[in-house]
Amino acid sequence: MGFIFAITACFFWSSHFFLGFFITYDKHFVYPHPPLGIAFYRWLITATITLPFCIRDIIIKRKTIFKKTHYFLCLGFTLYLANASNYFAYLHGTPTVITLLGSITTPLSVFILAFILNRHTQPIKINQLIGVVISIIAGVYLILHGSFYNLFNIHIDNGSQFALVQGIGLGLYTYLAKNRPADISLTSFICLVAMSAALLGFLVNLGVFFSTDSFYVPHKFDWFIVLFLGLFAGYFAYYFWNRAIIYLGTVGTGIFYCCVPLFAEIEIASFIPQRYIPPYVIHAGIFILLGLIIANLNIQIMKAKKKKKVYD
Secondary structure: OHHHHHHHHHHHHHHHHHHHHHHHHOHHHOOOOOHHHHHHHHHHHHHHHHHHHHHHHHHHOHHHHHHOHHHHHHHHHHHHHHHHHHHHHHHOOOOHHHHHHHHOHHHHHHHHHHHHHOOOOOOOOHHHHHHHHHHHHHHHHHHOOOOHHHHHHOOOOOOHHHHHHHHHHHHHHHHHHOOOOOOOOHHHHHHHHHHHHHHHHHHHHHHHHHHHOOOOOOOOHHHHHHHHHHHHHHHHHHHHHHHHHHHHHHHHHHHHHHHHHHHHHHHHHHHOOOOOOOHHHHHHHHHHHHHHHHHOHHHHHHHHHHHHHHHO
16 A cells, blocks of 8 residues: 555656646746745645644644644745745756756655664665665656766756755655654644645745735636645645555655656656657666565565464
8 A cells, every 4th residue: 555655646746847847848838936935825725725624633632733843843844945946946947857856866865864863773674775776776767868878968057956955855854754643643744734834934925025025926827726736736645645654664655756757757748749658768667666666575575474474
């Protein structure tokens, strides 16, 4: 089930890069959307949608939540930072290739954090190292359109650092989310993190208002974009991602982010006329899948042993 949860989350997240591709592919898609404003409304929508379903649980667990205030604020900061950086990259005209390369830092940052901080309690296993390396190399191969030589043709612009921050931000969230309080439901957890991200976004945009005398408010079609980001790329994606962490752990889940560029490439090829799925996408997809299986091999073996004990 962990595989299904993680892949579903990545499918929803790939919409970011799908929309970003059109922003850089066709200049008619460029709108004056401030990234800080988009990130704020995105999490405001997520918090607003989920709150009615978990307000009772939040009230009952208010003492536990109050003690963990710093934890939820920290998670909210990582998500707001990741999303705002992602939108900054696209609206700076950063090519989708560079933005996707930046996203690969998500599984890498999760692996590094787990290696440094968990080396005594949960040391990294050799199969996890091999799986991460295979999937990341395959992901880079996919993003570079089947040729590593294209790496030398990439032009680094002002939005490139934002693409890097986006990947690191989600990596930090993935690592920290494993410490979710057990007595708080997953929907309540996502709602509290979304509220923290929205609060931070409001304060940031309030600062922008005082300095520029303007506060971004979505108009007409913009609300559909923000609603989609808040519901599908927000609540559903993070719900499935957190469920995957329960089953696969941080490293086993983080590596699945390599599937995001794969899904984005397939979506782009499906929506653009006379564009087909190139062979390098299939080749990269096979090796990404191989890396995912190898990295989570120990988890599957442990489950098989548990089942065997039950039947014995």
